Structures are given as C-alpha cells and as structure tokens.
Amino acid sequence: MTVVKTINEVRQFVKEARLKGMTIGFVPTMGFLHEGHLSLMREAKAQTDYVVVSIFVNPTQFGPTEDLATYPRDLPRDQMLCESVGVDLIFAPEVDEMYPAGHSTIVDCEGPITKQLCGASRPTHFKGVTSVVAKLFNITLPDKAFFGQKDAQQVAVIEKMVKELNFDVEIVPCPIVREEDGLAMSSRNSYLDAEARRQALVLSQSLNAAKASIDAGETRVSELIALIRETIQQAPMAEIDYVQIVDATTLLAIDELNDDTLIALAVKFGKTRLIDNLRIRRR
Amino acid sequence: MTVVKTINEVRQFVKEARLKGMTIGFVPTMGFLHEGHLSLMREAKAQTDYVVVSIFVNPTQFGPTEDLATYPRDLPRDQMLCESVGVDLIFAPEVDEMYPAGHSTIVDCEGPITKQLCGASRPTHFKGVTSVVAKLFNITLPDKAFFGQKDAQQVAVIEKMVKELNFDVEIVPCPIVREEDGLAMSSRNSYLDAEARRQALVLSQSLNAAKASIDAGETRVSELIALIRETIQQAPMAEIDYVQIVDATTLLAIDELNDDTLIALAVKFGKTRLIDNLRIRRR
Secondary structure, three states, rough: OOOEOHHOOOOOOOOEEHHOOOEEEEEEEOOOHHHHHHHHHHHHHHHOOEEEEEEOHHHHHHOOOOOOOOOOHHHHHHHHHHHOOOOOOEEEHHHHHHHOOOOEEEEOOOOHHHHOOOHHOOOOOOHHHHHHHHHHHHHHOEEEEEEHHHHHHHHHHHHHHHHHHHOOOEEEEEOOOOOOOOOOOHHHHHHHHHHHHOOOOHHHHHHHHHHHHHHOOOOOOHHHHHHHHHOOOOOOOOOEEEEEEEEEEOOOOOOOOOEEEEEEEEEEEEOEEEEEEEEEOOO | EEEEEEEEHHHHHHHHHHHHOOOOEEEEEEOOOOOOHHHHHHHHHHOOOOEEEOOOOOOOHHHOOOHHHOOOOOOHHHHHHHHHHOOOOEOOOHHHHOOOOOOEEEEEEEEEHOOOOHHHHHOOHHHHHHHHHHHHHHHHOOEEEEEEEEHHHHHHHHHHHHHHHOOOEEEEEOOOOEEEOOOOHHHHHHHHHHHHHHHHHHHHHHHHHHHHHOOOOEEEEEHHHHHHHHHHHHOOOOOEEEEEEEEOOOOOOOOOOOOEEEEEEEEOOEEEEEEEEEEEEEO
C-alpha cells in the first residue's frame, strides 16, 4: 500500500494502474475510519482492481459553527485499517494541496435537493461536498466510487452531480453498517458520552418502529413521522433536528409512501448531531 | 468525419481513439464558425491525434435579455468547415441532451474573476460557461482543449476552473484572428450593418493606439484607458460597456502595467456587443 500527499503522485499511480489494464475504485473518506468505511473499501476491492482511498477532512463542507477543529483524526490507525482490507493507494493531502490560496471554484447542485433535510440546518454543506468530490473524481479518475447509504442525502446529491456534470463514474451506494445494538456507525459517535451513547439507540429503534408499521400496512407519511418522533422523544437528551419522509431520488416531501422512499432523520445529543435513515423500496 | 448528437456516442468514439493510442484535442464552439474557430481546430489537429469539436449554443451562458434566440446558426456550413480542416468528430447535441429536465448542477468560479469586465454586464455568463465546459470536458475527456484569446476573460476563468477542480486537461489559448482591416472575428459580427461594421474598426484601432503608446514608454493605466476611450468615441455609434486594464491572470485592476497585463474592452453598436483585447507581456 502506498500513501501519498500530492495530487501529482495520485495521478501517476493511477495512470500506472490503468496502463496495466486495471480498473480503479475510489472511496472518499474524512478518515477516523470505522467498519462502515471498511465495508466500502471491501466492496471496492471486490468490484475493481486498484483501490484508492482519500483521507481528507474537507473544511468546505463544515459550517462556521460546526466541528471542523475537533473532528477526530488518526492517520496512523487509518493507514493500518486500509492496509488490512487491501487498499492500494491512500491519498491524504494537506488542506493547501486541495485548496491553494485564492481557490474559489465550486460545484453546486442548486435547488431543493441540497436545501432539504441536512441542507436545512447545514446550508453550505453539500456545496462543499460536491466541490471536493468533483475535485477528487478528477484527481483519481475512478471507474467506480463507493459511498455509504448512511449519508443518504449525500448519495442522492452525488448521483445528481455525476449525472448532470457527466462524470464517467459509476456511483455504488453501500448499506449502512451498524453497531451490534443498532447504532449506525459514524466517526462522530466518538463524541458521545456513555449516557448519550445509550440514548442514541432511539434513532435506529425509531426507524425499526416505522419499518414494523409499514410492514403492517401503514403508508401515511404523517403517521409514520409521528411514530418516529414519539420513539425518539423517549430519550430525554434527544433534540430532533428533522424527521422527514421523502422521495429517495429527488428528496422532495411526499404524503404517502411511493416506490422508492427515504425516511431520514437527524437528532442532536448535546453538541453531537447524528443521522440515520431507512430506504423503503416497494413495487 | 463523424457527426453525433448524443453523449454516449461521443464517449464511444473517444474511447475507440484512445484504444488506438491517440491523444484527444477538443474545441468547444457555439457554431456559426469563422476563421477564428478554424485556427483553433488547425492548432488542435497539429497538437493532438483526434480532434473533437462541439457545436452547441449553450443557453445557460446567455442572460435573459441577450441574443440566445437570434444567435446565428448554420450546422451544414459548420460541418463543411470542420471537415475542411480535418476535424474527426463533431458533437452537436440538442439542448435536452445537455440539460435534461430538472438539471440544476453548476460550476462557478466565485469572486472577482467572473464579476469584472464582461461579468459586470453579464452576471451569470461565466457560470454558464464553466458549467457547460465542465460537462464537455467530462464527456470528451481531452488531453488538450483549445480556446481563442478573443474571449480573454473566458480563457482566464477556464484556466482557473481547470486548476481548481483538478481537470487533467491542458488549456491551449490561441491568438485572436482578425479580418484584414483589423476587426476581431466573431460570430456576432454578422449582426452589424455596413455602417456599424465600418465604425467597429475603432476597437482594434484603440488597442493599436494603446500598444503604440506603451511602446513609447507609457505605463500608467489611467492614461492608457483615456487614450482608448477617446479613440473609441470617434465612432458616433459606439457605446462603451467597459475599457479595463487588469492583471491577465487574476483580472484584478492595476494602476501601472505589470508583467502580464490584459487590456480588455466591450463596446455596443446598437444591440450588438463586441469585445476585443490585447495582452501585454513584459519582462
């Protein structure tokens, strides 16, 4: 496994792999890797020949009051984990390498898809995401890129960007990986103290309750949202940011479950904001 | 020469050329080709193996009151001209192919580089340009792309976008091509009646006057701008949009000529807005 810090080195290694006829898989991360990230890398390894992982805490996707400074980082541990699943190349640039002085070019999916859900409380977040992912795609030129469904809105936004800017990249969304007790894995789980960690179980529990209700025939969005909110509110520390049920592609609000629905929620425990979601496909 | 209308066809032809080991040159145009465009294609042909030309009147770079509807079009003639200089592939998509319903992803160089000069009177123009060029780069994946220095600000903006979004494309700016009497070639020259066409000569004449003054030792921007304005105002139909002297890379205003200066101007003759410029490199 190779670890590089510059764009030119990435280009060189990727070109060498291409010349050998290898396909390129790409997994963008902000590091502090957990089993969720590793599942993406294993999938990349299964589907492509040469797997590139970026580890970059991208400042432009954090709002001014968010946790950029405290976001957890552990590159030595991340490297070991990447090596353990057979990653070929890590790209771990400094901020200056990605954003030299004067940098001002952005990519933005304008309209409701980035303004709903997490976009409502994080108004510049997805512009930061699409801008850095566009850069990383141009740097790594992958055949396939792997994203976790945990960030369901991110997947929808990236899929829209890829389609509308005509990137020749296949986006492969991968299932949410959960702790044994159901909490969706996230680097931000490390912020939780023991009590918050225990109470955070209401996120997955509320989605399970919604799933059970849907399996029993419920299709009304208002009823499902009420059920989810009630479940979450059983945790005294939980402060709901949003609970929404939307079309999984457009992320626009719906009244009744449709063919491909996303149930998404964000809940704060103290300063820690956690997200979780459930996708419901019906024929 | 092949002419295609779909993105998938372009990808296929470009991939076939790549498999043969050919390098790809790309010349984006809005059609109604003139000698300026042909000079770009000849340069592309000289520097690369397989030359792709796009012919697409991009609606997103026109303002609401601009000449999108009347912009001149003549695809059969354009095809003949492309063939005459050895173009390999023409991509002439319909608007729907480039912007399907719901399209909202944009690329923008934020800040003064797109707000100065033409950006002042055409506030959304460069956002439209960078967005469509990003799409076209992703569709054609060229080694080199060729742009006319006639659109000096466009070249500066595209170079910034390529650098900041890490496109693996070399931008090759090519010299302005002029009519025998000095008027810079432009598809919009076709709008001019005989009298306006005659008076439009003041554009190149004003730049020549500035050049002569610089050769004689003038370095003060204010003096040069005054000289250019006086020359243009000798044409009674001329209505100056701007005359500016800026750093050629940042497009920021300067007081004295520097190492790489751009003198740029836009002048309206009736409804027809013409631009011209002169780049002054000094050691």
